[in-house]
């Protein structure tokens with residue numbers, strides 16, 4: 001077990017640069033990353049590449065810390081001028097990080113979207129309109145309280161005025177229904193956005209359910225546990241699968257998901273990929289198809305967190321989609337990004353998955369829609385990874401999330417934005 005780690009300090013910019021050899025200590029080339037027994041003792045893959053892909057080490061890289069004082073960041077987006085939009089789940093805001101590493105005040109106009117009786121707003125994902133260069137429009141997801149206690153995931157848009165650090169004409173374009181009471185306002189919210197080439201939005205929603213029966217994800221009369229597909233105005237997209245069906249909400253594109261926090265198009269195939277927090281032993285990676293059912297809580301890898309079987313305890317059911325890949329034990333996946341740059345030729349075809357509970361950035365090698373290799377990165381940081389994105393410069397950007405518990409006057413926020421470049 002060797003850890004190759006060199007620390008240097010870049011004095012001029014006040015940034016820490018850590019050089020890391022890409023080989024992760026304790027892992028053996030060609031062997032599965034996780035050798036612990038499955039949580040569900042009879043948990044078996046339905047095809048050979050569905051779990052425990054062989055470890056494969058690739059490119060050495062270095063890490064630059066761009067900022068290390070974020071409270072609870074959730075997502076980021078790259079502006080054409082090199083600045084970066086950062087969202088904060090707590091306290092809910094959008095800020096702009098400039099190229100010198102200076103973080104702006106919260107963008108004005110975001111908190112104005114809060115319901116009158118809400119005390120907090122939690123901002124989740126942010127995405128630029130494909131025509132941002134001319135219309136300056138951004139989309140973002142958030143939650144707040146409706147009627148004091150109920151919440152769900154809402155989608156808003158507005159025009160970003162960078163000079164004024166303000167959002168102009170901000171408005172909510174879609175409210176997922178129903179708003180649910182929850183002990184944990186920020187739990188199982190979904191909220192990840194992927195914008196299709198035609199400008200329509202795909203958005204994830206979690207099932208918001210703390211305990212069984214979890215039946216909402218299989219019912220089509222609500223937006224919980226779904227992949228939604230809407231226009232830039234918040235209407236159901238015109239090619240949605242259930243339009244005009246009585247009792248079915250027209251914004252639904254796919255259903256039967258649990259707590260999806262990653263969504264990204266594969267630029268090579270155009271297919272939409274999703275990851276989700278599953279039950280104990282059942283985190284999933286899925287390819288999302290029109291009108292498809294992803295099984296929660298009927299066909300499930302893993303068991304309930306207290307240890308019981310879920311439903312009939314089956315991992316496959318006809319008419320439901322099997323995950324492309326599952327993690328058992330779980331990594332608590334968040335953020336999803338295909339590598340599209342040229343800085344790392346070895347990472348072409350890779351899919352990056354943030355691991356919150358797994359405290360690593362998982363790099364998966366994808367061939368013909370299957371996971372053929374796995375490489376956990378950044379394990380030496382022991383940080384929860386909330387989001388991962390590939391920048392226009394080909395670098396990989398990673399948001400750590402030290403969690404809400406650290407946000408207090410006595411405990412300064414320590415979440416980071418990291419930039420990975422070749423060594």
Ligand SMILES: [Ca+2]
Pocket residue numbers: 256284294295296299300321322323
């Ligand atoms: Ca599933």
